Amino acid sequence: MLPFKDDERAVSISVGFILTLSITLITMMVVISSFYTMMDRAEQTIMRDEFEIHGNDIALQLSNIDTAVQITKSAGGEVGSFDFKLLLPTEIAGQQYSMEISNQTKEIIFESHGKDATRVKVPYQVHEIEVTSVKLFSGSNDFVLHYDPASNMIEVY
Amino acid sequence: MKRLDEHGQMILIAGFIIGIGIVVLTVMLNNIIYASNTASESSIETNVFDYSNVVDTTIEAYEKAYANSGQPYNDTAFNAYMADYSERMVKSYSLSGFIFTLDTGPMQDAYFTENGLADGNDDWIVIERVNNTDSFLLDKLNKSILGNKSNKFVIEVNNQSGTIWSASVFNSNGTIALNVSNQSTIIGNYTSSNSTGFINITGNQIDGLPVTPFCFPDNVTGQKYSITFINGSQAMGTFCLKGNLTNGDPFYIERVEVVNSTIKLNKNDHLEINVTIPIILPRGHV
Numbered sequence: 001m002l003p004f005k006d007d008e009r010a011v012s013i014s015v016g017f018i019l020t021l022s023i024t025l026i027t028m029m030v031v032i033s034s035f036y037t038m039m040d041r042a043e044q045t046i047m048r049d050e051f052e053i054h055g056n057d058i059a060l061q062l063s064n065i066d067t068a069v070q071i072t073k074s075a076g077g078e079v080g081s082f083d084f085k086l087l088l089p090t091e092i093a094g095q096q097y098s099m100e101i102s103n104q105t106k107e108i109i110f111e112s113h114g115k116d117a118t119r120v121k122v123p124y125q126v127h128e129i130e131v132t133s134v135k136l137f138s139g140s141n142d143f144v145l146h147y148d149p150a151s152n153m154i155e156v157y
Numbered sequence: 158m159k160r161l162d163e164h165g166q167m168i169l170i171a172g173f174i175i176g177i178g179i180v181v182l183t184v185m186l187n188n189i190i191y192a193s194n195t196a197s198e199s200s201i202e203t204n205v206f207d208y209s210n211v212v213d214t215t216i217e218a219y220e221k222a223y224a225n226s227g228q229p230y231n232d233t234a235f236n237a238y239m240a241d242y243s244e245r246m247v248k249s250y251s252l253s254g255f256i257f258t259l260d261t262g263p264m265q266d267a268y269f270t271e272n273g274l275a276d277g278n279d280d281w282i283v284i285e286r287v288n289n290t291d292s293f294l295l296d297k298l299n300k301s302i303l304g305n306k307s308n309k310f311v312i313e314v315n316n317q318s319g320t321i322w323s324a325s326v327f328n329s330n331g332t333i334a335l336n337v338s339n340q341s342t343i344i345g346n347y348t349s350s351n352s353t354g355f356i357n358i359t360g361n362q363i364d365g366l367p368v369t370p371f372c373f374p375d376n377v378t379g380q381k382y383s384i385t386f387i388n389g390s391q392a393m394g395t396f397c398l399k400g401n402l403t404n405g406d407p408f409y410i411e412r413v414e415v416v417n418s419t420i421k422l423n424k425n426d427h428l429e430i431n432v433t434i435p436i437i438l439p440r441g442h443v
Contacts, residue, residue, distance in 0.1 A: 031177065035184055064205040068430065071209050075216065076272025077434030080419070085427035 043093045043130030044117045050092045051110035058086060058099075058108050060144075065147050065154055066126040073128065082147035088138065094109040096138045102155055129154060204428055207255065211246070215259065215420060216436055218242040223438040230414075236261070255424050257283030262417035264438075265281065269310060269389035269396070272435045273415035279390050283398065284408060284443060285383040290359060290400035293373065295326070297394045303328040304391030311387040312358075314377055322376040324358065326392060335363070339376045345369050354394060402443075409441040 012075065059086050072079050088099070097112040104128075111119040124131070131154045136143060146155045158369040222238035223230070250257040270277030304310060309327035313320050325336045333349035335356060349356070349363050358364055361370045381403050398410040415435050422430040 032181075035180075036183065067205045068208050068432075071205075071212055072432045072434065075212055075434045076274075076277060076437075077432055080431035080433055081429065082431070083429040087427065 027063060043095075044115070046067055047093045047095065047097070047112055047118045048120050049082055051097070051118070051120035052122060053089055054099075055108045055110055055120055058101075059122050059124035061086070061145055062124045062131060062154060065145060066129050069147065069152075070128045079147060079149050081149070082145075084145040086143040088143055092138075098135060098137045099143075100135040101131055101133060102130055106131075126154075128152075130157065175415060196220045203386065204424060205420075207250075207253070208422060208430060211257065211420060211422060212432075212434065213249070214246070215242075216434070219261075219416065219436040219438065220420065220440050230264075232264075250422075254285060255422055258419075258421040258423075260419040260421075262419070264298075264416050266393050267395065267412050267415040268302070269386050269392040269394070269412075269435060271389065273412065273437045274417075274435050275390050277389065277435070280387050281385065281389065283384045283386055284402075284410060287377075287382050287384065287402045287408075288401045288404045288405075290373070290377065290384075292360075292397065292399040293358040294360075294397045295356040295358070295394060296396070298326065298333055298349075298353065298356070299329065299393040300328055300333060300354065302391070302393040303327070303333060304388065306334075309389050310389060310392035313385040313387060314373075314382050315385060316380045316382045320374060321382060324371070326356075337371050339372065339403050344372050398441075408443045410441050410443065411441045414438050 040062070065082050065084065068082060069079055092112070095112045095118075097110060097118070100109040100111075101107075101124075102109060108122045108124055108126055109119065110122075129152050134156050136156065144157055146157065147153075148155055218239065220237045222242070225238055226232070226235040239259070239261055243257075246257045246259065257277060265273075267273035268275050268277065270279055271281040272278065304327055306325075306327045306329065309325045312324045312326070312382050314322040322339050323337070327334050327336075329348065333354055333356075335347040335349070337344040337347070345368075347363055347368055355365060358371055358373050361368055384398070395413045396411070397407070401407050415437050417433055418436050419431070419433045422428070
Protein backbone atom coordinates (compact mmCIF):
# COMPACT_ATOMS: atom_id res chain seq x y z
CA MET A 1 0.00 0.00 0.00
CA LEU A 2 1.35 3.34 -0.97
CA PRO A 3 1.73 6.03 1.62
CA PHE A 4 -1.15 8.55 1.67
CA LYS A 5 1.04 11.33 0.32
CA ASP A 6 2.09 9.23 -2.69
CA ASP A 7 -1.29 7.60 -3.46
CA GLU A 8 -2.39 9.65 -6.44
CA ARG A 9 -5.15 7.27 -7.67
CA ALA A 10 -7.73 8.14 -5.02
CA VAL A 11 -6.86 11.79 -5.19
CA SER A 12 -7.16 11.82 -8.94
CA ILE A 13 -10.65 10.27 -8.69
CA SER A 14 -11.80 12.81 -6.07
CA VAL A 15 -10.23 15.77 -7.79
CA GLY A 16 -11.51 14.54 -11.12
CA PHE A 17 -15.02 14.20 -9.73
CA ILE A 18 -14.95 17.63 -8.06
CA LEU A 19 -13.55 19.24 -11.18
CA THR A 20 -16.11 17.56 -13.41
CA LEU A 21 -18.93 18.52 -11.05
CA SER A 22 -17.72 22.13 -10.80
CA ILE A 23 -17.37 22.48 -14.55
CA THR A 24 -20.78 20.92 -15.11
CA LEU A 25 -22.42 23.17 -12.53
CA ILE A 26 -20.75 26.31 -13.87
CA THR A 27 -21.68 25.36 -17.42
CA MET A 28 -25.27 24.68 -16.39
CA MET A 29 -25.47 27.99 -14.54
CA VAL A 30 -24.11 29.90 -17.53
CA VAL A 31 -26.48 28.10 -19.89
CA ILE A 32 -29.52 28.63 -17.64
CA SER A 33 -28.74 32.30 -17.00
CA SER A 34 -28.23 32.87 -20.72
CA PHE A 35 -31.62 31.23 -21.31
CA TYR A 36 -33.19 33.58 -18.80
CA THR A 37 -31.58 36.62 -20.48
CA MET A 38 -32.75 35.31 -23.83
CA MET A 39 -36.27 34.79 -22.48
CA ASP A 40 -36.30 38.28 -21.00
CA ARG A 41 -35.18 39.82 -24.28
CA ALA A 42 -37.72 37.75 -26.19
CA GLU A 43 -40.43 38.95 -23.78
CA GLN A 44 -39.53 42.59 -24.43
CA THR A 45 -39.36 42.01 -28.18
CA ILE A 46 -42.77 40.37 -28.14
CA MET A 47 -44.11 43.20 -25.98
CA ARG A 48 -42.86 45.82 -28.44
CA ASP A 49 -44.32 43.88 -31.36
CA GLU A 50 -47.65 43.64 -29.58
CA PHE A 51 -47.58 47.32 -28.64
CA GLU A 52 -46.89 48.22 -32.26
CA ILE A 53 -49.83 46.11 -33.43
CA HIS A 54 -52.22 47.68 -30.89
CA GLY A 55 -50.77 51.15 -31.44
CA ASN A 56 -51.29 50.88 -35.19
CA ASP A 57 -54.80 49.56 -34.60
CA ILE A 58 -55.64 52.57 -32.42
CA ALA A 59 -54.00 54.99 -34.90
CA LEU A 60 -56.07 53.42 -37.69
CA GLN A 61 -59.29 53.72 -35.70
CA LEU A 62 -58.52 57.37 -34.90
CA SER A 63 -58.00 58.01 -38.62
CA ASN A 64 -61.22 56.10 -39.36
CA ILE A 65 -63.21 58.31 -37.00
CA ASP A 66 -61.55 61.38 -38.50
CA THR A 67 -62.45 60.23 -42.02
CA ALA A 68 -66.03 59.38 -41.00
CA VAL A 69 -66.42 62.87 -39.49
CA GLN A 70 -65.02 64.39 -42.69
CA ILE A 71 -67.39 62.32 -44.84
CA THR A 72 -70.36 63.35 -42.69
CA LYS A 73 -69.41 67.02 -42.69
CA SER A 74 -68.80 67.07 -46.42
CA ALA A 75 -72.30 65.63 -46.83
CA GLY A 76 -73.56 68.56 -44.72
CA GLY A 77 -74.45 66.32 -41.80
CA GLU A 78 -73.57 66.06 -38.14
CA VAL A 79 -72.15 63.14 -36.23
CA GLY A 80 -74.44 62.41 -33.28
CA SER A 81 -72.04 59.93 -31.70
CA PHE A 82 -69.21 57.65 -32.74
CA ASP A 83 -67.94 55.01 -30.35
CA PHE A 84 -65.35 52.38 -31.00
CA LYS A 85 -64.62 49.79 -28.35
CA LEU A 86 -60.94 48.80 -28.31
CA LEU A 87 -60.27 45.21 -27.44
CA LEU A 88 -56.95 45.42 -25.62
CA PRO A 89 -55.65 42.50 -23.53
CA THR A 90 -55.26 42.89 -19.79
CA GLU A 91 -51.67 41.72 -20.00
CA ILE A 92 -49.16 41.52 -22.79
CA ALA A 93 -46.38 38.92 -22.44
CA GLY A 94 -47.57 38.41 -18.89
CA GLN A 95 -47.02 42.04 -17.94
CA GLN A 96 -49.35 44.99 -17.37
CA TYR A 97 -48.77 48.09 -19.41
CA SER A 98 -49.83 51.69 -19.96
CA MET A 99 -51.10 53.48 -23.05
CA GLU A 100 -50.66 57.21 -23.43
CA ILE A 101 -52.06 59.40 -26.17
CA SER A 102 -50.19 62.64 -26.59
CA ASN A 103 -52.08 65.43 -28.31
CA GLN A 104 -48.93 67.54 -28.66
CA THR A 105 -46.65 65.02 -30.32
CA LYS A 106 -49.55 63.15 -31.95
CA GLU A 107 -48.24 59.82 -30.71
CA ILE A 108 -49.61 56.77 -28.98
CA ILE A 109 -47.05 55.64 -26.40
CA PHE A 110 -47.10 52.13 -24.96
CA GLU A 111 -44.80 50.96 -22.19
CA SER A 112 -44.65 48.35 -19.47
CA HIS A 113 -43.45 49.20 -15.95
CA GLY A 114 -41.72 52.31 -17.30
CA LYS A 115 -39.00 50.25 -19.00
CA ASP A 116 -37.34 51.99 -21.93
CA ALA A 117 -36.80 48.62 -23.65
CA THR A 118 -40.59 48.11 -23.86
CA ARG A 119 -41.54 51.65 -24.94
CA VAL A 120 -43.16 51.97 -28.35
CA LYS A 121 -44.33 55.21 -29.97
CA VAL A 122 -46.82 55.03 -32.81
CA PRO A 123 -47.72 58.28 -34.60
CA TYR A 124 -51.33 59.00 -35.58
CA GLN A 125 -52.82 61.42 -38.09
CA VAL A 126 -56.05 63.37 -37.75
CA HIS A 127 -57.11 66.44 -39.72
CA GLU A 128 -60.71 67.31 -38.97
CA ILE A 129 -60.74 66.49 -35.26
CA GLU A 130 -58.46 66.44 -32.20
CA VAL A 131 -57.68 63.73 -29.70
CA THR A 132 -57.68 64.38 -25.95
CA SER A 133 -54.36 63.59 -24.26
CA VAL A 134 -54.77 60.72 -21.83
CA LYS A 135 -52.82 57.99 -20.02
CA LEU A 136 -54.57 54.71 -19.36
CA PHE A 137 -53.43 51.53 -17.64
CA SER A 138 -54.26 48.00 -18.64
CA GLY A 139 -56.68 46.10 -16.46
CA SER A 140 -59.96 47.06 -17.99
CA ASN A 141 -60.81 45.20 -21.16
CA ASP A 142 -63.08 47.94 -22.43
CA PHE A 143 -61.31 50.98 -23.72
CA VAL A 144 -63.57 53.20 -25.80
CA LEU A 145 -62.74 55.80 -28.44
CA HIS A 146 -65.61 58.26 -28.12
CA TYR A 147 -66.10 61.17 -30.50
CA ASP A 148 -67.70 64.17 -28.83
CA PRO A 149 -69.36 66.38 -31.49
CA ALA A 150 -69.65 69.35 -29.11
CA SER A 151 -65.89 69.64 -28.59
CA ASN A 152 -64.97 67.95 -31.90
CA MET A 153 -62.56 65.75 -29.97
CA ILE A 154 -62.01 62.04 -29.44
CA GLU A 155 -61.88 60.99 -25.83
CA VAL A 156 -60.39 57.68 -24.80
CA TYR A 157 -61.56 56.06 -21.59
CA MET B 158 -11.11 -3.12 -21.49
CA LYS B 159 -9.82 0.38 -20.94
CA ARG B 160 -10.69 1.38 -24.51
CA LEU B 161 -14.27 0.13 -24.06
CA ASP B 162 -14.60 2.29 -20.94
CA GLU B 163 -13.60 5.30 -22.99
CA HIS B 164 -16.35 4.46 -25.51
CA GLY B 165 -18.87 4.66 -22.65
CA GLN B 166 -17.65 8.13 -21.81
CA MET B 167 -18.13 9.19 -25.41
CA ILE B 168 -21.74 8.00 -25.26
CA LEU B 169 -22.18 10.01 -22.04
CA ILE B 170 -20.79 13.18 -23.65
CA ALA B 171 -22.91 12.63 -26.75
CA GLY B 172 -26.01 12.25 -24.54
CA PHE B 173 -25.08 15.40 -22.67
CA ILE B 174 -24.76 17.35 -25.96
CA ILE B 175 -28.06 15.98 -27.24
CA GLY B 176 -29.68 16.97 -23.93
CA ILE B 177 -28.45 20.56 -24.23
CA GLY B 178 -29.58 20.60 -27.86
CA ILE B 179 -33.09 19.53 -26.85
CA VAL B 180 -33.23 22.22 -24.15
CA VAL B 181 -32.14 24.92 -26.64
CA LEU B 182 -34.63 23.73 -29.25
CA THR B 183 -37.43 23.65 -26.67
CA VAL B 184 -36.68 27.19 -25.52
CA MET B 185 -36.55 28.47 -29.10
CA LEU B 186 -39.74 26.70 -30.10
CA ASN B 187 -41.43 27.95 -26.97
CA ASN B 188 -40.49 31.52 -27.90
CA ILE B 189 -41.78 31.10 -31.43
CA ILE B 190 -45.09 29.61 -30.27
CA TYR B 191 -45.42 32.29 -27.59
CA ALA B 192 -44.75 35.12 -30.04
CA SER B 193 -47.11 33.81 -32.69
CA ASN B 194 -49.89 33.27 -30.18
CA THR B 195 -49.68 36.71 -28.65
CA ALA B 196 -49.37 38.49 -32.00
CA SER B 197 -52.53 36.86 -33.27
CA GLU B 198 -54.60 38.31 -30.43
CA SER B 199 -55.05 41.65 -32.16
CA SER B 200 -57.46 42.24 -35.00
CA ILE B 201 -57.47 45.33 -37.16
CA GLU B 202 -60.75 46.54 -38.61
CA THR B 203 -61.40 49.21 -41.18
CA ASN B 204 -65.05 50.20 -41.02
CA VAL B 205 -64.75 53.62 -42.58
CA PHE B 206 -65.23 52.25 -46.09
CA ASP B 207 -68.46 50.55 -45.07
CA TYR B 208 -69.61 53.79 -43.50
CA SER B 209 -68.67 55.80 -46.59
CA ASN B 210 -70.57 53.33 -48.79
CA VAL B 211 -73.61 53.51 -46.54
CA VAL B 212 -73.69 57.32 -46.70
CA ASP B 213 -73.28 57.42 -50.49
CA THR B 214 -75.80 54.67 -51.12
CA THR B 215 -78.34 56.20 -48.76
CA ILE B 216 -78.08 59.68 -50.31
CA GLU B 217 -78.52 58.11 -53.75
CA ALA B 218 -81.53 56.10 -52.51
CA TYR B 219 -83.24 59.26 -51.26
CA GLU B 220 -82.65 60.95 -54.61
CA LYS B 221 -84.10 57.98 -56.49
CA ALA B 222 -87.03 57.70 -54.07
CA TYR B 223 -87.79 61.38 -54.66
CA ALA B 224 -87.43 61.04 -58.43
CA ASN B 225 -89.73 57.99 -58.44
CA SER B 226 -92.31 59.58 -56.17
CA GLY B 227 -93.91 61.28 -59.14
CA GLN B 228 -94.96 64.82 -59.97
CA PRO B 229 -96.32 66.32 -57.80
CA TYR B 230 -94.39 64.73 -54.99
CA ASN B 231 -96.13 61.70 -53.48
CA ASP B 232 -95.23 61.10 -49.86
CA THR B 233 -96.54 57.51 -49.79
CA ALA B 234 -94.47 56.42 -52.79
CA PHE B 235 -91.36 58.08 -51.33
CA ASN B 236 -91.79 56.41 -47.93
CA ALA B 237 -92.49 53.01 -49.52
CA TYR B 238 -89.28 53.25 -51.58
CA MET B 239 -87.23 54.21 -48.53
CA ALA B 240 -88.78 51.45 -46.38
CA ASP B 241 -87.85 48.93 -49.06
CA TYR B 242 -84.33 50.34 -49.28
CA SER B 243 -83.92 50.22 -45.51
CA GLU B 244 -85.08 46.60 -45.37
CA ARG B 245 -82.64 45.57 -48.10
CA MET B 246 -79.76 47.41 -46.43
CA VAL B 247 -80.49 45.73 -43.09
CA LYS B 248 -80.32 42.34 -44.79
CA SER B 249 -77.23 42.98 -46.89
CA TYR B 250 -75.20 44.61 -44.09
CA SER B 251 -76.17 41.97 -41.55
CA LEU B 252 -73.97 39.55 -43.54
CA SER B 253 -70.90 41.59 -42.62
CA GLY B 254 -71.97 41.94 -38.99
CA PHE B 255 -73.54 45.38 -39.15
CA ILE B 256 -76.88 46.40 -37.71
CA PHE B 257 -78.15 49.15 -39.99
CA THR B 258 -80.93 51.51 -38.93
CA LEU B 259 -82.37 54.34 -40.98
CA ASP B 260 -84.77 57.02 -39.74
CA THR B 261 -86.23 59.55 -42.16
CA GLY B 262 -87.41 62.88 -40.80
CA PRO B 263 -90.18 65.01 -42.26
CA MET B 264 -89.74 66.93 -45.53
CA GLN B 265 -88.73 70.51 -44.85
CA ASP B 266 -88.51 73.65 -46.93
CA ALA B 267 -84.87 74.26 -47.76
CA TYR B 268 -82.74 77.22 -46.85
CA PHE B 269 -80.16 78.48 -49.33
CA THR B 270 -77.31 77.29 -47.10
CA GLU B 271 -74.92 74.57 -48.26
CA ASN B 272 -76.79 71.72 -46.52
CA GLY B 273 -80.25 73.29 -46.79
CA LEU B 274 -80.67 73.77 -43.03
CA ALA B 275 -80.86 77.06 -41.11
CA ASP B 276 -77.55 76.37 -39.32
CA GLY B 277 -75.73 75.25 -42.48
CA ASN B 278 -72.79 76.94 -44.16
CA ASP B 279 -73.95 80.46 -45.07
CA ASP B 280 -71.43 81.37 -47.75
CA TRP B 281 -70.73 78.63 -50.26
CA ILE B 282 -69.94 78.00 -53.89
CA VAL B 283 -72.90 76.43 -55.67
CA ILE B 284 -70.90 75.55 -58.77
CA GLU B 285 -67.47 76.22 -60.20
CA ARG B 286 -65.92 76.25 -63.68
CA VAL B 287 -69.14 77.24 -65.44
CA ASN B 288 -69.05 77.98 -69.15
CA ASN B 289 -72.68 78.94 -69.67
CA THR B 290 -75.92 78.98 -67.69
CA ASP B 291 -79.07 78.06 -69.61
CA SER B 292 -81.51 78.42 -66.76
CA PHE B 293 -81.36 80.03 -63.32
CA LEU B 294 -84.60 80.12 -61.36
CA LEU B 295 -85.50 81.01 -57.78
CA ASP B 296 -88.97 80.09 -56.56
CA LYS B 297 -91.19 80.03 -53.48
CA LEU B 298 -89.03 82.58 -51.69
CA ASN B 299 -90.33 82.74 -48.15
CA LYS B 300 -90.83 86.39 -47.23
CA SER B 301 -90.99 85.74 -43.49
CA ILE B 302 -87.54 84.10 -43.56
CA LEU B 303 -85.95 86.54 -46.03
CA GLY B 304 -83.53 88.92 -44.32
CA ASN B 305 -83.80 92.69 -44.53
CA LYS B 306 -81.47 94.96 -46.49
CA SER B 307 -78.74 94.84 -43.88
CA ASN B 308 -79.00 91.06 -43.77
CA LYS B 309 -79.61 90.27 -47.40
CA PHE B 310 -79.15 87.09 -49.35
CA VAL B 311 -76.71 87.58 -52.24
CA ILE B 312 -76.02 85.62 -55.42
CA GLU B 313 -72.57 86.34 -56.79
CA VAL B 314 -71.09 85.34 -60.11
CA ASN B 315 -67.30 85.52 -59.91
CA ASN B 316 -64.54 85.06 -62.42
CA GLN B 317 -60.81 85.17 -61.70
CA SER B 318 -60.78 88.97 -61.44
CA GLY B 319 -63.76 89.31 -59.11
CA THR B 320 -67.55 89.69 -59.12
CA ILE B 321 -68.98 90.13 -62.62
CA TRP B 322 -72.69 89.97 -61.71
CA SER B 323 -74.56 89.94 -58.41
CA ALA B 324 -78.12 90.00 -57.12
CA SER B 325 -79.17 90.91 -53.58
CA VAL B 326 -82.51 89.55 -52.42
CA PHE B 327 -84.10 90.97 -49.27
CA ASN B 328 -87.36 91.72 -47.55
CA SER B 329 -88.35 95.34 -48.01
CA ASN B 330 -91.44 96.17 -45.97
CA GLY B 331 -93.15 92.87 -46.73
CA THR B 332 -92.19 92.64 -50.39
CA ILE B 333 -89.32 90.79 -52.00
CA ALA B 334 -86.74 93.26 -53.31
CA LEU B 335 -84.05 92.40 -55.81
CA ASN B 336 -81.06 94.64 -56.51
CA VAL B 337 -78.95 93.55 -59.46
CA SER B 338 -75.55 94.97 -60.37
CA ASN B 339 -72.50 94.07 -62.40
CA GLN B 340 -68.82 94.79 -61.86
CA SER B 341 -69.22 98.57 -62.11
CA THR B 342 -72.88 99.64 -62.25
CA ILE B 343 -76.32 98.96 -60.82
CA ILE B 344 -78.40 97.14 -63.45
CA GLY B 345 -81.73 97.58 -61.71
CA ASN B 346 -83.79 97.43 -58.54
CA TYR B 347 -86.87 95.21 -58.65
CA THR B 348 -89.69 94.17 -56.36
CA SER B 349 -92.02 91.22 -56.33
CA SER B 350 -95.56 92.29 -55.48
CA ASN B 351 -96.91 88.77 -55.89
CA SER B 352 -96.47 86.27 -53.10
CA THR B 353 -95.10 83.40 -55.23
CA GLY B 354 -91.55 84.68 -54.97
CA PHE B 355 -90.62 83.41 -58.43
CA ILE B 356 -87.57 84.97 -60.07
CA ASN B 357 -86.31 83.81 -63.46
CA ILE B 358 -82.82 85.25 -63.68
CA THR B 359 -81.97 83.98 -67.15
CA GLY B 360 -85.50 84.61 -68.51
CA ASN B 361 -85.82 88.11 -66.99
CA GLN B 362 -89.09 87.47 -65.17
CA ILE B 363 -90.49 88.12 -61.71
CA ASP B 364 -93.68 86.28 -60.69
CA GLY B 365 -94.07 85.14 -64.29
CA LEU B 366 -94.08 88.68 -65.69
CA PRO B 367 -91.29 90.12 -67.84
CA VAL B 368 -89.14 92.84 -66.29
CA THR B 369 -86.26 95.05 -67.37
CA PRO B 370 -83.49 92.52 -68.15
CA PHE B 371 -81.23 91.39 -65.34
CA CYS B 372 -78.46 91.27 -67.96
CA PHE B 373 -77.18 87.94 -66.59
CA PRO B 374 -76.10 86.49 -69.97
CA ASP B 375 -74.66 89.84 -71.12
CA ASN B 376 -72.26 89.91 -68.18
CA VAL B 377 -71.27 86.28 -67.94
CA THR B 378 -71.18 84.99 -71.53
CA GLY B 379 -67.66 84.11 -72.64
CA GLN B 380 -66.40 84.00 -69.07
CA LYS B 381 -65.36 81.07 -66.90
CA TYR B 382 -67.14 81.68 -63.66
CA SER B 383 -68.46 80.31 -60.39
CA ILE B 384 -71.81 80.98 -58.72
CA THR B 385 -71.74 81.68 -55.00
CA PHE B 386 -74.50 82.12 -52.42
CA ILE B 387 -73.78 84.56 -49.59
CA ASN B 388 -75.84 84.64 -46.39
CA GLY B 389 -77.85 81.57 -47.38
CA SER B 390 -79.53 81.25 -43.99
CA GLN B 391 -81.43 84.48 -44.72
CA ALA B 392 -83.43 82.93 -47.57
CA MET B 393 -85.70 79.94 -47.93
CA GLY B 394 -87.17 78.60 -51.15
CA THR B 395 -86.29 76.52 -54.14
CA PHE B 396 -83.79 77.04 -56.92
CA CYS B 397 -82.82 75.40 -60.17
CA LEU B 398 -79.67 75.87 -62.17
CA LYS B 399 -78.83 74.34 -65.55
CA GLY B 400 -75.95 74.83 -67.93
CA ASN B 401 -72.58 73.56 -69.05
CA LEU B 402 -69.20 73.41 -67.40
CA THR B 403 -65.98 74.56 -69.04
CA ASN B 404 -65.16 70.93 -69.94
CA GLY B 405 -68.43 70.71 -71.88
CA ASP B 406 -70.27 68.52 -69.33
CA PRO B 407 -73.81 69.58 -68.54
CA PHE B 408 -74.82 70.34 -64.97
CA TYR B 409 -78.20 70.45 -63.32
CA ILE B 410 -78.73 71.52 -59.70
CA GLU B 411 -82.16 71.64 -58.17
CA ARG B 412 -83.21 72.16 -54.58
CA VAL B 413 -86.84 71.79 -53.61
CA GLU B 414 -86.86 70.21 -50.19
CA VAL B 415 -84.56 68.85 -47.54
CA VAL B 416 -85.01 65.81 -45.37
CA ASN B 417 -83.01 64.83 -42.29
CA SER B 418 -81.82 61.27 -42.41
CA THR B 419 -80.43 59.56 -39.30
CA ILE B 420 -78.19 56.59 -40.02
CA LYS B 421 -77.11 54.24 -37.25
CA LEU B 422 -74.51 51.52 -37.66
CA ASN B 423 -73.59 49.02 -35.00
CA LYS B 424 -71.01 46.29 -35.47
CA ASN B 425 -70.67 43.50 -32.91
CA ASP B 426 -71.48 46.03 -30.21
CA HIS B 427 -68.00 47.52 -30.37
CA LEU B 428 -68.62 50.05 -33.10
CA GLU B 429 -71.50 52.49 -32.93
CA ILE B 430 -72.05 55.31 -35.40
CA ASN B 431 -75.00 57.67 -35.24
CA VAL B 432 -75.10 60.45 -37.81
CA THR B 433 -77.71 62.83 -39.13
CA ILE B 434 -77.32 63.93 -42.71
CA PRO B 435 -79.60 66.44 -44.41
CA ILE B 436 -80.45 65.21 -47.89
CA ILE B 437 -81.23 67.87 -50.47
CA LEU B 438 -83.85 66.82 -52.97
CA PRO B 439 -83.88 66.34 -55.88
CA ARG B 440 -80.23 67.58 -55.86
CA GLY B 441 -79.44 67.09 -59.56
CA HIS B 442 -76.00 66.25 -60.89
CA VAL B 443 -72.72 67.96 -61.59
